[in-house]
Amino acid sequence: MQTSYSSAFVNILKRDLTIALRHRDDIINPLLFFIIVVSLFPLGIGPVSNTLMKIAPGVIWVAALLATLLSLERLFKNDHSDGSLEQLLLSPCPTFILVLAKIFAHWLITGLPLIIIAPLLGVLLNLHQDSYTALMLTLLLGTPVLSLLGAIGVALTVGLKKGGVLLSLLVLPLYIPVLIFATSAIDAASMNLPYNGQLAIIAAIFFGSLTLAPFAVGSALKVSTN
Amino acid sequence: MATQHSVLLAADKLTCIREDRLLFDQLSFDVNTGDIIQVEGANGTGKTSLLRILAGLSQPYDGKVLYKAENIHHCQEDYNSDLIFLGHLPGVKGEMTSEENLQFYLKLHGLDHSLAEQTLAEVNLFGFEDALASHLSAGQHRRIALARLWQSNSKIWILDEPFTAIDKAGVEKLEQLFLRHAKNGGAVILTTHQDLSIHSNDFKKIILEHQFI
Numbered sequence: 001m002q003t004s005y006s007s008a009f010v011n012i013l014k015r016d017l018t019i020a021l022r023h024r025d026d027i028i029n030p031l032l033f034f035i036i037v038v039s040l041f042p043l044g045i046g047p048v049s050n051t052l053m054k055i056a057p058g059v060i061w062v063a064a065l066l067a068t069l070l071s072l073e074r075l076f077k078n079d080h081s082d083g084s085l086e087q088l089l090l091s092p093c094p095t096f097i098l099v100l101a102k103i104f105a106h107w108l109i110t111g112l113p114l115i116i117i118a119p120l121l122g123v124l125l126n127l128h129q130d131s132y133t134a135l136m137l138t139l140l141l142g143t144p145v146l147s148l149l150g151a152i153g154v155a156l157t158v159g160l161k162k163g164g165v166l167l168s169l170l171v172l173p174l175y176i177p178v179l180i181f182a183t184s185a186i187d188a189a190s191m192n193l194p195y196n197g198q199l200a201i202i203a204a205i206f207f208g209s210l211t212l213a214p215f216a217v218g219s220a221l222k223v224s225t226n
Numbered sequence: 227m228a229t230q231h232s233v234l235l236a237a238d239k240l241t242c243i244r245e246d247r248l249l250f251d252q253l254s255f256d257v258n259t260g261d262i263i264q265v266e267g268a269n270g271t272g273k274t275s276l277l278r279i280l281a282g283l284s285q286p287y288d289g290k291v292l293y294k295a296e297n298i299h300h301c302q303e304d305y306n307s308d309l310i311f312l313g314h315l316p317g318v319k320g321e322m323t324s325e326e327n328l329q330f331y332l333k334l335h336g337l338d339h340s341l342a343e344q345t346l347a348e349v350n351l352f353g354f355e356d357a358l359a360s361h362l363s364a365g366q367h368r369r370i371a372l373a374r375l376w377q378s379n380s381k382i383w384i385l386d387e388p389f390t391a392i393d394k395a396g397v398e399k400l401e402q403l404f405l406r407h408a409k410n411g412g413a414v415i416l417t418t419h420q421d422l423s424i425h426s427n428d429f430k431k432i433i434l435e436h437q438f439i
Binding site for chain 1: 281282285303309311315316317330333334
């Protein structure tokens with residue numbers, strides 16, 4: 001009997017969400033980190049609203065990158081240390097599907113809460129009122145990219161005892177294009193300029209990584225469990 | 227025996243080198259239906275490495291493993307659906323109950339997960355279905371992992387130290403299960419430092435020794 005791909009996907013997704021919901025700090029810690037990092041800026045720079053307005057897109061996005069980075073290790077580390085990763089790799093469903101399910105679960109657990117809380121932090125930073133739609137759209141397209149590209153880094157470092165710093169060195173440079181186009185889209189929106197171009201590029205990066213990253217993650221996991 | 231013997235899995239000139247040490251060289255053997263094979267050897271002779279290579283988790287330095295005359299890395303999905311591998315780590319999630327853990331693996335292999343509760347009773351975990359695995363002992367974790375064997379329709383079982391932390395009655399029950407599986411046309415490859423109580427005609431041994439060059 002062959003499992004159908006969609007039921008395998010749902011099965012893994014459900015498992016990861018169950019684990020995350022029973023282990024709530026996985027969801028809450030990155031979110032709190034995100035909120036605290038962003039709220040440090042008004043405190044450090046002072047409440048001059050013009051300065052804050054200028055740096056708001058960058059601050060929110062950099063904080064989102066770091067919060068994602070913080071949560072990445074959980075993606076495969078626990079599975080690797082308790083042996084479930086081997087079992088997943090030896091399951092009859094293709095590695096592509098299981099990797100995609102795990103990444104989607106990771107995005108639901110960390111990316112989605114960031115998107116929901118981001119407008120509130122925009123208020124805190126006095127984000128330009130025309131920029132909110134752009135902020136939400138870039139986050140909606142950009143945070144899945146962060147999970148997808150990050151997963152490659154985690155898969156490569158999962159076998160190492162102290163892969164944390166190496167992980168950030170591997171992954172952060174890969175996040176630069178998303179950061180550049182996202183903040184430039186939000187800036188353009190604040191000046192009432194069209195930002196379709198930037199969005200299209202982020203969307204292209206998203207679809208590119210959606211189709212290619214799971215293959216890279218699968219191969220990297222096989223190397224890491226070798 | 228009435229079952230027809232045919233080759234399920236073939237190791238073809240496997241060579242394994244770990245940390246510049248040669249573990250085994252040009253190792254070839256067939257695994258037929260009905261075989262129970264015990265891989266024996268002192269610590270560090272490459273038992274686990276051999277099993278991981280057979281399961282397709284590790285790459286041999288040289289040689290290949292054939293499933294239905296095809297390299298296992300070329301027909302991975304087919305091979306995986308006919309394989310159960312249990313390694314040193316049980317792969318049990320502490321955040322989930324024993325029943326959820328078992329159900330997950332049954333679903334992953336496309337098996338009927340409604341029988342999970344009943345299967346847990348087979349491995350003496352009756353009454354622990356709703357206990358979080360993190361509250362259970364190492365032996366019970368292993369039992370959750372092993373419970374899959376009762377439901378499995380995979381032919382090839384590769385088990386690395388399946389008896390670790392299992393009590394005597396449990397070991398006996400497992401041995402009976404292995405015999406039944408072999409009779410039904412399956413094959414079991416296992417490592418263990420315990421002596422099997424199975425009659426010696428019913429199982430084969432592969433003995434690995436330290437290599438000195």
